[in-house]
Amino acid sequence: MKRSVTILICILMGIGIALQAHTNESITQRKSKKHNTPDSTDIKYHAKALAALKDSSFVFHTDRIIFNNGISTSVSSVTNFISLNKNRVVVQIAFDTPYIGYNGLGGITVEGHISTVKMRTDKKGFTRYEFYANGTGISAKVELTLHPVNNTATAIIIPNFNNKQLSLSGSIMPLDKAYIYKGTSF
Template structure:
């Protein structure tokens, strides 16, 4: 009988304690946050949102780069593209920032146009430079080690024959190209974006015949 009473008393005490603890926990949970705690929580949420937005923007930028790369590779394989140059280099490494609608390499199937131009100058082609327009030969296209494409070919025009090399980078539609005259010791390098011909915007100057 004594043991029964002891067990009953222990159970009642434990039940009372658990009830009190549950009530305390609920009260603590429902207790409103202080102004300082609210500011801290708001800063934490804002930081998390900025992190998510930054990661999303990074993913979108990567997807856009890959889309431009795929479009440029397809255009090169179709031989319907334009490399619109923002920079040109001479053989000594001197660089000039140029207008990309008058400085370009354009391929349309078996034809190619290579043009160099500088605003404010007339030049041989009317846009401050020279325009080589001719047929291509000995075309080679292959994947490069960066996931892009490398292209090499000759252009035979009325004023010169040139060897053209184009290297499409593997992370975007940026490309580097060199144009070396096979009749004179002249080489010019272009750097710019490769786009399909139907999406390009270039102005072709006069070609001497």
């Protein structure tokens, strides 16, 4: 009799613990749903980024570069960017290394003109902005994707003469609000 009461108590305690864990999980889920909703600041940044894309006057600040083999590295968004001013584009990549690179910052800076601009927003709210960049040192297709709830974005640079594309992640800001440091270009 004593043993069955002990087993019953253990079962009831187990059910109580399980119910408590389920309740805590529900509270955690409600909190995470609340945190996943965009706040007014995110919506303002998204609106400004979208307006800058429409005006073709923006800077895509890069904070992470992903190479073809899947390896990625964090970089400074001040020296790694894609800048677009109407029909003029600057693409700069600069790594934090002792090697000064072609641009004096440990990487490369290329400038050119853009053509064939396409902009569309899909059903989920992702805005795709594509253009071709041609100039000294660059001949590539650039695909930017602005996320639907803030100004974070991804970019893919696809060269026309080889298959060594470069993927970037970062954020989009209007040209007049962005802070960048441009190195020596080709």
